Amino acid sequence: MDKISLDKEIILNAAEEVIRRFGPEKANITDVAKSLKVSHAALYRYYNGKTDLWNAVTERWLSNLHVYSKDILNEDTPADIKLFRLLEDFAEAKRRSSINDPEMFANYLKLAQSSMDVIEKSIQDGINSIKDVIEQGIEEGIFFVEFPKQAAVAVYHATSAFIHPNSFEAVDRKQNIESVVNLLIRGLKNPNK
CATH class of the missing domain: 1.10.10 (Arc Repressor Mutant, subunit A)
Incomplete structure (x- = not known):
């Protein structure tokens, strides 16, 4: 070349x-x-060396992993439905990758142990996406929270167990994801609606 x-x-x-x-x-x-x-x-x-290159590879992989999430954010749907679909996709994206692209998933796990910069950026991107949907829900009168960013952090942490590889093989995984996400959405909804 x-x-x-x-x-x-x-x-x-x-x-x-x-x-x-x-x-x-x-x-x-x-x-x-x-x-x-x-x-x-x-x-x-x-x-600037292998670490820099591997970080860039992982950052791009994470961005591509969440392409469907970006599509969900652009849908013209009510915030509660959008949030359900977004959180479900967050939970399933890494599990799908562990099955369909195991080497890149292993690279992600290795990076997660050694360099938190790329991982932290991905977490913040996820939290910001959740915050945007919560803010949409507030505007629509579906969600009622005073501090959307704080709520987004709580929602992210409440669902983060499902992006951990230890959860990927659970028999009742899908049901557990749906139960937690539905509970979170009910907690965000305006009680007057």
Whole structure:
């Protein structure tokens, strides 16, 4: 590959493929450089080493993981229905990835243990999405809370157990998700409606 055509997106694609091929424990920046037919030094013009590159791969993976959530946020539906669907998608997105893309999910888990910056950004994005729906619900007269951000943090934490890998194989997982989400939505609803 000609060095002139090298850019961050091409490097991210190659790194993702290397992680999928070798797994997050064995993959390294030299493998990425070899797959692109460049020196590993060429990659340092774009990323400050393996950690920086792996963080960028995981950040993009998390963003792609929640594409459906972004579609839900743009739907023209009442806030209670939107919040139910959003929380259900948050719970299922990582479980689906653990099944359909196990190497990238393993990379995410590895990163979660060593670098919280990307993970924290993803958490804040999730909380902000929930806050936006709660604010929509307040405007619609469906939800009644004084502090939407605080409520969003509480809702996120109440449902975060379902994004943990230990919950993925639970026999009553779907029922538990629905029960918790319905309880949270009832707690947010305006009692006068």
